[in-house]
Amino acid sequence: MDSTSNRQILAVEVSAMQKVREALEKLLLEKGISGYSIRGNKVVIYVEDEESASQFKSMAFEGYETEIKVIGRLQML
Amino acid sequence: MDRTKRFSLLAGGISIGSEEITAGTLSGLFKDLTDGTDVLVSNWHVFMGEPEKTNILQPGRYDGGRMPNDIVGVLKRSAPIDVYGKLPWWKRILCMLFGWLLEEWCMPSKLPNYLDAACSTFQPYDKSRTVARGVYIDEDKILFPKNTHTGDGIVGRKVWKVGRTTEVTIGTVIDDSATVKVWYGDRWIIFQDQIVVEGDASGGDSGSPTFIMEKDSPSEEDAFVGLLYAGGAKHFIVCKYKYILEKLQVKWG
Numbered sequence: 184m185d186s187t188s189n190r191q192i193l194a195v196e197v198s199a200m201q202k203v204r205e206a207l208e209k210l211l212l213e214k215g216i217s218g219y220s221i222r223g224n225k226v227v228i229y230v231e232d233e234e235s236a237s238q239f240k241s242m243a244f245e246g247y248e249t250e251i252k253v254i255g256r257l258q259m260l
Numbered sequence: 261m262d263r264t265k266r267f268s269l270l271a272g273g274i275s276i277g278s279e280e281i282t283a284g285t286l287s288g289l290f291k292d293l294t295d296g297t298d299v300l301v302s303n304w305h306v307f308m309g310e311p312e313k314t315n316i317l318q319p320g321r322y323d324g325g326r327m328p329n330d331i332v333g334v335l336k337r338s339a340p341i342d343v344y345g346k347l348p349w350w351k352r353i354l355c356m357l358f359g360w361l362l363e364e365w366c367m368p369s370k371l372p373n374y375l376d377a378a379c380s381t382f383q384p385y386d387k388s389r390t391v392a393r394g395v396y397i398d399e400d401k402i403l404f405p406k407n408t409h410t411g412d413g414i415v416g417r418k419v420w421k422v423g424r425t426t427e428v429t430i431g432t433v434i435d436d437s438a439t440v441k442v443w444y445g446d447r448w449i450i451f452q453d454q455i456v457v458e459g460d461a462s463g464g465d466s467g468s469p470t471f472i473m474e475k476d477s478p479s480e481e482d483a484f485v486g487l488l489y490a491g492g493a494k495h496f497i498v499c500k501y502k503y504i505l506e507k508l509q510v511k512w513g
Binding site: 207208211216217218219220221222227229231232252253254255256257258259260 | 284303305376415434435437438439440441442443444445450454456461462463464465466488489490491492493494495496497
């Protein structure tokens with residue numbers, strides 16, 4: 184594969200990641216969502232409780248594995 | 261150990277707070293990189309107030325701290341964060357009452373926040389009071405881990421924190437690059453690039469200095485990694501030392 188093809192693949196990957204990030208930023212404004220993280224090809228969505236975990240368990244991002252983790256409602260301590 | 265009492269010798273892990281709030285935790289004594297002086301550090305929401313005007317009390321007001329006897333310093337500055345002035349008064353009241361339901365409406369800014377931290381001078385009203393580098397492990401022991409860590413690349417590492425309420429607790433880092441949404445009583449604030457720890461913390465622990473643990477228990481070989489400022493169910497959030505250095509411009513130890 185030549186360097187032009189590599190650059191094109193990289194550009195597509197960056198674009199896909201940007202879309203995922205934008206979707207997660209919107210998701211963060213939803214009630215029940217505490218946060219998110221992108222680690223490699225895995226998206227972790229942090230939620231407030233089991234009810235929220237059930238609500239968002241079907242979330243999927245193309246090319247990414249998704250994990251839902253309950254960490255509670257975050258507040259200043 | 262009673263961390264809510266008045267201490268003659270101050271160090272990290274004890275009650276502190278500005279005259280405007282209840283009580284939080286003193287992170288410790290840091291070096292101000294802008295002028296070389298020693299400063300006290302805790303969270304922005306623990307030292308909340310007006311720079312050069314708001315007094316800092318040890319113990320915090322909730323723990324019996326009173327002016328002027330318990331004044332230990334004056335707020336110097338805080339790291340840039342969304343300020344209350346950005347929301348009009350009527351919106352602040354509505355958010356205070358119903359903000360937990362009006363999530364998006366009560367998020368004032370899309371600017372990224374990385375840090376909830378502030379520093380104050382050390383100018384005790386009672387001149388006999390002094391301050392030590394390090395943190396109280398128990399009544400008679402102050403530990404001073406001299407190492408520091410940026411906070412990057414620590415997923416899976418054991419950490420410990422020492423706070424006013426739950427004292428020394430040990431946890432495990434489950435994320436070191438999370439974006440989180442934190443409730444501040446009348447608004448949500450979003451923070452990026454945060455450390456998520458599976459471990460115990462409670463109200464009053466805000467400001468707890470947090471360390472990467474090298475052995476089975478806290479030791480001086482551990483590295484300061486950041487400040488605890490928020491928490492949920494069996495998890496707490498730590499802002500990274502690299503942002504404390506860069507944005508608050510203070511250095512551990």
